[in-house]
Amino acid sequence: xxxxxxFVKEQNLLNKDKEIYSLVFQDKKYWVKKARPTMxxxxxxxxxxxxxxxxITPVEYKSAKEAxxxxxxxxxxxxxxxxxxxxxxxxxxxxxxxxxxxxxIHSHIRKKDTKKEDIFFFIPKAIETIAQIHNCDEYHGGAQxxxxxxxxxxxxxxxxxxxxxKNVDLKTLQYRDFLLFLLSLTKIRANVEIDxxxxxxxxxxxxxxxxxxxxxNKLAKKISILxxxxxxxxxxxxxxxxxxxxxxxxxxxxxLKMDKK
Numbered sequence: 001x002x003x004x005x006x007f008v009k010e011q012n013l014l015n016k017d018k019e020i021y022s023l024v025f026q027d028k029k030y031w032v033k034k035a036r037p038t039m040x041x042x043x044x045x046x047x048x049x050x051x052x053x054x055x056i057t058p059v060e061y062k063s064a065k066e067a068x069x070x071x072x073x074x075x076x077x078x079x080x081x082x083x084x085x086x087x088x089x090x091x092x093x094x095x096x097x098x099x100x101x102x103x104x105i106h107s108h109i110r111k112k113d114t115k116k117e118d119i120f121f122f123i124p125k126a127i128e129t130i131a132q133i134h135n136c137d138e139y140h141g142g143a144q145x146x147x148x149x150x151x152x153x154x155x156x157x158x159x160x161x162x163x164x165x166k167n168v169d170l171k172t173l174q175y176r177d178f179l180l181f182l183l184s185l186t187k188i189r190a191n192v193e194i195d196x197x198x199x200x201x202x203x204x205x206x207x208x209x210x211x212x213x214x215x216x217n218k219l220a221k222k223i224s225i226l227x228x229x230x231x232x233x234x235x236x237x238x239x240x241x242x243x244x245x246x247x248x249x250x251x252x253x254x255x256l257k258m259d260k261k
Contacts, residue, residue: 004090032095038163058165068091108150113190131206131207144184186248223250
């Protein structure tokens, strides 16, 4: 362990401009993450006050040291709950070292040549992991596909530094998690039709967060005019792939089949 620590400190000097970087020591890969503060910009906070959208809930300000302590503590807590996380192998006030947990889900599903079966393999696994976090009365804070990794047939959770004002209730943060994950799927470049309703139903079956479906539907209805405009051919031609995928998602949310009560 002492040899690893010495090696990491040496690499820290060589990589002083990098906040996160990997290194290999004795044929084993590790990740070094330097302490960094968490905060939302002033404009971010203003937008939240105006629009009150969960997706832009501002993160809590923490100093670099506070953020490091928060994240390493959360990693250990998740581990005790049975949630797959990278093991913290070493920690100091200004950095910590994690074991490698493979490539991100995002890297597995985003490319144009990604196979349909790969996308339909990784998305349910990611949903199972997000549902597991929520069923443990926890939240991720940034549950995009880039903050989930895959190795040895397991999905791991990374980047847990974000926290929120204690006045924000847990269900709001869990809804934010799920919406962030859905939005991250709009980055997929492959010509594959994503069945968002099936993904939503899968998540709800696992968590029993039934109200999330109606919340997603109501969110889409707030921008229904933009959704309709996006379907006009000459307007659609002006959009890049990201914007088109965004409107495909929200069109799916607008047309969700709501349970009759």
